[in-house]
Amino acid sequence: MRNFLVIVFVAVTLSGCGALGTYNPATQRRELIFISTPEEISMGQKIHQQLMKEEKLSRNPALIARVNRIGQKLALVSDRQDYEYHFYVIEKSDLNAFTVPGGNIYIYTGLLEKLTTDDEVAAVLAHEIGHCSARHTIKKYQAALGYNFVGDIILNKLNLGTNMKQIASLSSDALSSLVFSAYSRSDEYQSDKLGLKYMDLAGYDLNGMVKSFEALEKAGEKGSAPVFLRSHPYISDRIRAVKEEIAQMGPAGGSL
Numbered sequence: 001m002r003n004f005l006v007i008v009f010v011a012v013t014l015s016g017c018g019a020l021g022t023y024n025p026a027t028q029r030r031e032l033i034f035i036s037t038p039e040e041i042s043m044g045q046k047i048h049q050q051l052m053k054e055e056k057l058s059r060n061p062a063l064i065a066r067v068n069r070i071g072q073k074l075a076l077v078s079d080r081q082d083y084e085y086h087f088y089v090i091e092k093s094d095l096n097a098f099t100v101p102g103g104n105i106y107i108y109t110g111l112l113e114k115l116t117t118d119d120e121v122a123a124v125l126a127h128e129i130g131h132c133s134a135r136h137t138i139k140k141y142q143a144a145l146g147y148n149f150v151g152d153i154i155l156n157k158l159n160l161g162t163n164m165k166q167i168a169s170l171s172s173d174a175l176s177s178l179v180f181s182a183y184s185r186s187d188e189y190q191s192d193k194l195g196l197k198y199m200d201l202a203g204y205d206l207n208g209m210v211k212s213f214e215a216l217e218k219a220g221e222k223g224s225a226p227v228f229l230r231s232h233p234y235i236s237d238r239i240r241a242v243k244e245e246i247a248q249m250g251p252a253g254g255s256l
């Protein structure tokens with residue numbers, strides 16, 4: 001294992017990444033991402049095609065326009081601007097929203113029905129944009145597929161072009177199977193925090209995040225388990241953390 005890490009270290013250093021990885025302004029850390037943005041987008045397209053075979057998009061033009069209007073406003077202030085964000089409304093009663101590689105964000109009509117104001121809708125979308133900008137989504141994929149990628153990169157003496165071939169060879173099923181795999185708790189907290197930052201920059205009321213979580217908590221108590229929260233930290237802990245963050249962001253952050 002130690003040898004393997006040494007090889008990775010040498011490989012990465014030689015690759016011209018400089019001091020281990022690339023700086024990510026969202027996480028404020030250097031990160032090792034082996035999948036390039038074009039590769040990520042191509043993965044996203046494959047997953048989207050697969051999702052469209054399984055899910056039905058909403059045909060409600062007002063709802064689609066609303067999600068896009070709010071989503072694009074938030075996307076404009078995201079820390080990650082090297083791809084375009086796309087927002088899709090899926091006709092399904094589940095209380096869920098998720099993001100896949102390449103900047104595609106999906107929200108179910110069931111979840112939208114529980115949210116009242118634009119601020120609450122913005123909270124959910126901003127959280128998902130947080131996963132994009134912090135590169136949680138691609139890191140999750142990289143971790144699951146990583147063994148092959150890293151092995152391939154080393155064996156091919158850092159010929160990153162082979163990455164593309166490997167991604168192209170992955171089936172849509174294999175990629176889609178990872179869509180709902182969980183993020184870590186720290187990733188979820190970080191996305192809430194980034195979500196608040198983007199809501200603030202886009203001019204939304206930060207308390208929309210508290211209210212959206214409370215609405216989901218209430219729905220959960222009534223029995224319809226919010227999928228959006230199932231893999232996430234306890235909702236009460238998230239609400240507390242979000243309230244603390246809003247307080248730290250100062251008087252401009254949210255008006256109770």
Ligand SMILES: [Zn+2]
Pocket residue numbers: 127131183188191232
């Ligand atoms: Zn999340």
